[in-house]
Amino acid sequence: MGRSDQSVRQIAQDIVRREGGYVNDPDDRGGATNYGVTIHTMRRLGLDLTGDGAVTSADVRRLTAAQATDIFVEHYFTRPRISELPVDLHATVFDMYVNAGRNAVTILQRLLIKMGFVVRVDGIIGPKTIAATARAMAAAPDHLVDAYGIERRTYYFALADRRPSNRKYARTRAGGKGGWITRAESFIARRYHMSQVAFEQRTAAWD
DSSP: OOOOHHHHHHHHHHHHHHHOSOBOOTTOTTOSEETTEEHHHHHHHTOOSSOSSSOOHHHHHHOOHHHHHHHHHIIIIITTTGGGSOGGGHHHHHHHHHHHTTHHHHHHHHHHHHTTOOOOOSSOOOHHHHHHHHHHHHHOTTTHHHHHHHHHHHHHHHHHHHOGGGHHHHHOOOBTTBOHHHHHHTTSOGGGSOOHHHHHHHHGGGO
């Protein structure tokens, strides 16, 4: 059985709290964002909250936490079919989908391939990905969530390696919206968290 709607909403509410309020960081490709919902998402959904015929940063500012929660549940959990993955993966894949879109799914698909399952890396949760993930969970029920979280961390580091403007998001360990690595590690067992020494060694080349 999957999580109840209330449990899924709780995950979404946790994401909203983690994302925080309105920001418009020029280094963030998402643009103006409120509670993790970007202006691009609001334009795609036609959320003209000011009623002036255009979706601008003013509309982003007007978005409420409750509206953001509804958007996440519908467009970042149910429609992408995260709901059809094993329950234990819901929170981490959902969180990553809000943070990185379809990259959340490609990370999972690449992990499945590493585990010997045949899936297409296309960022879409279809029948083959659903079936392979169920088999992977059955084969490694105590490890799959941790493995996915570690792959998330690796993705964030690689993204920061490629884009110097994004390194501040990976370097900080403040948690919440700030701190990609802390965000990924919040879903894995503490024994797999990086030590401060290891973290500093991994990011030393960015100086």
